[in-house]
Amino acid sequence: MRFAFTADQLELRDGLRDLLAKECSPAHVRDAWANATGRVPGLWDRLVEVGVVGMLAPESAGGLGLTYADLVLLLEETGRHAVPEPIVETAAFGVPLLGRADLTVAAAPELVPWADTADVVVTAAGRFDPATIELSPRPSVDGARRLFAVRGRAEPVEGLAEAFDRGTLGFAAQQCGLADRMLEMTVAYVKERRQFGVPVGSFQAVKHHLANARVALEFARPLVYRAAVTLDPVHVSMAKAKADGAALAAARVALQCHGAIGYTTEYDLHLYMKRAWALARSWGDAAWHRRRVGRAIL
Amino acid sequence: MDIEFGPDEERFRAECRAWLEANVPRPPLPSGDTREGFTAHLEWERTLYDARWAVVSWPREYGGREASLWEWLIFEEEYYRAGAPQRVTQNGIFLLAPTVFEFGTQEQKDRILPKMASGEQTWCQGWSEPNAGSDLAGISSRAVRDDAAGGWRLTGQKTWTTRGAFCTHLFGLFRTDPAAERHRGLTYFLVDLSSPGVTVRGVERLDGDEGFAEVFLDDVFVPDADVLGEPGRGWEVAMATTGSERGLTLRSPGRFLATAQRLVDLYRARAAAADDAWRDRLVDAWIDAEAYRWQTFATVTALAQGGRTGPESSMVKLFWSELDVRLHELALDLLGPEAELADGELASWMKGYQFALAGPIYAGTNEIQRNVVAERVLGLPRR
Structure with missing residues (x-):
């Protein structure tokens, strides 16, 4: 038993964190909210270049031939930076499903983000025929997530159930990254912000909110990492249920501890909070995943 | 990542399980927190000691097996899975002993530890x-x-x-x-x-x-x-003990995995009356017990690589103490009008509930633990 990442895996994670801090800053995410695609121009190519996109594809198909345990921390980083790209849909869901690393995949059980800029669109109905596909925009609270209802002829794809589990786990990892980011922002803020002559972070009421959110994250992460090794559907559901809970708790506490500044769109918190709200209800919400765990244990 | 136990550890688990199945007292002993129950529990402690199961992680010379932290966790999982008695020696073997090992003289170790392990001194x-x-x-x-x-x-x-x-x-x-x-x-x-x-x-x-x-x-x-x-x-010496208490050794995951399993059994027995809301809470508590298990595996991996327990142990204490309350509250809800019974088999849930309610208070209240998490894990200002 050695339930820890290797030095190499952590180094890859740190490398991606540095890259995204520069190339997917809050300013970049804001630009994605306002631009035509909802994506960050040039970022996808960088993600391909550093190997994140094709990580799970065999080397013969242009990938790195690595495992989900190698990928999971990188997906967590894409959450931390609210990367507005179909990275989970492609790297975790689409690449192993299609056996190739050169296509951008948009996918979701129902409403599909970035379907208009992807090469392939997959939903629970299957893979859509590009000749018949019809996309109707359904604007999201997260302005970067360009969401579409998809209609058209869909063909069944082998391995779809496993692909949905891999995708679900990728979003669980993103939720952990989002929760961590929101906590980090809030801790920094309450150390600076002074009222009654002291930092508001010195008040127990504020401390206890943040401690609770930190505990939720502490106990969600191991479930995500365990599922990344086993890819057992029940383990994936445990991970998504708890990661959604941790991200929603962090979002709620972050907003409350920021006070009115966090309630503005001029402040960056909403970029991460809205992503967490959206992800918590897609790819199965916590209640859906608990029902799936329940069928296995009861 | 290697998330399987090795063959030695699986053998150790099998050995624990077999011995416990053959030796755990049936019916369960009376509460060890009463005078007569305490005496009965000391006999059980002596049985454990004679078979070298009382203090598995200690050196052989003091009655242990020199078990690794992993083996100790496995022992705990098996111990609670088997429904074995509460450990009335626990404040000695889990709280004082780590301090004796760290700060005691050789004479103190030799004089104190074997009698502590056997239950001769409590x-x-x-x-x-x-x-x-x-x-x-x-x-x-x-x-x-x-x-x-x-x-x-x-x-x-x-x-x-x-x-x-x-x-x-x-x-x-x-x-x-x-x-x-x-x-x-x-x-x-x-x-x-x-x-x-x-x-x-x-x-x-x-x-x-x-x-x-x-x-x-x-x-x-x-x-x-x-x-x-x-x-x-004394303060520095004592802090070593409170670290053990909050962290791993006081309430290992095995205890909560076992309670969650007993709760699943109770739910199944009452399935006709059970509703979806209970089911959802049960699954949530089950997942939490699993989360604690895997969080502990991460901690033990870090310890095995030379890390030390730090303020993170306060997060652990918060988590298990509140999980224990939720598990028992749900059991009482499932029992309905029978929840209040103070006698018979079902009464163990009300008894367990009252014990669980102490968890957020002892070993440093959860309010203090939240302060520790905020100040020492998150880095918020003390005042």
Whole structure:
């Protein structure tokens, strides 16, 4: 038993964190909210270049031939930076499903983000025929997530159930990254912000909110990492249920501890909070995943 | 990542399981927090000790098996899975012993540890005082030097001492330098409760058992040989123990995995009456027990690689203590009108509920733990 990442895996994670801090800053995410695609121009190519996109594809198909345990921390980083790209849909869901690393995949059980800029669109109905596909925009609270209802002829794809589990786990990892980011922002803020002559972070009421959110994250992460090794559907559901809970708790506490500044769109918190709200209800919400765990244990 | 136990560990698990299945007392023993139950539990402790299961992680010379942390976790999982009795020796073997191993002299180790492991001597914790609970550094019980006799004279009062009415010995902090403030000037003493000047009064707990005690000390002589660590350094010595208490050793994941499984069995037995809301809460609690298990595996991996337990142990204490309350609340909801029964098999849930309610209070209240998480994990300002 050695339930820890290797030095190499952590180094890859740190490398991606540095890259995204520069190339997917809050300013970049804001630009994605306002631009035509909802994506960050040039970022996808960088993600391909550093190997994140094709990580799970065999080397013969242009990938790195690595495992989900190698990928999971990188997906967590894409959450931390609210990367507005179909990275989970492609790297975790689409690449192993299609056996190739050169296509951008948009996918979701129902409403599909970035379907208009992807090469392939997959939903629970299957893979859509590009000749018949019809996309109707359904604007999201997260302005970067360009969401579409998809209609058209869909063909069944082998391995779809496993692909949905891999995708679900990728979003669980993103939720952990989002929760961590929101906590980090809030801790920094309450150390600076002074009222009654002291930092508001010195008040127990504020401390206890943040401690609770930190505990939720502490106990969600191991479930995500365990599922990344086993890819057992029940383990994936445990991970998504708890990661959604941790991200929603962090979002709620972050907003409350920021006070009115966090309630503005001029402040960056909403970029991460809205992503967490959206992800918590897609790819199965916590209640859906608990029902799936329940069928296995009861 | 390697998330499988190796063949040696699986063999160890099989050995634990087989021995426990053959030896765990049936029907279950009466509560170990009563006088008669305590005696029955000491017999069980002796059985464990004779088979070298009492203190698996200790060195062989003191009755252990030199089990790794992984094996210790496995033992705990199997112990609670088997429904084995509560450990009435736990405050000695889990709280005092790590401190003895770290700070004790060779003579102290040889004299104290084997009798602790066998249950011949039983240890209670003398931390809290009437005016020092969460604010432990505020203790006022004192010890005065007696050079002629080669030791110290202790006077004061300890309270909320678990199983204090039944234990033979007490470990605790006393003020040896009255001029020193707060956590300075304290010394860690080991006190034989049969010494002249000791009066112990049992106190009935919420669940009706005499599980608490008040310990009054009036000029009680303690020889120098029973000072643990350096005089005046008691706070540092004691902190090693509270680290163990909050962290891994007090309440390992096996306990909650077993409770979650018992709850699943209860739910199944009452499936006709069970509704979806209960089911959802049950699954959530089950997932939490799993989360604690895997979080612990991450911690033990870090410890095995040379890490130390830090303020993160406060997150662990918060998590298991609140999980335990949720597990038992759900059981009572499932029992409905039978929840209040104080007798018979089902009453174990109400009893367990009352015990679970102590979790957010003992070993540092959860309010204190949240402060620790906020200040030492997240880095928020103290004041």
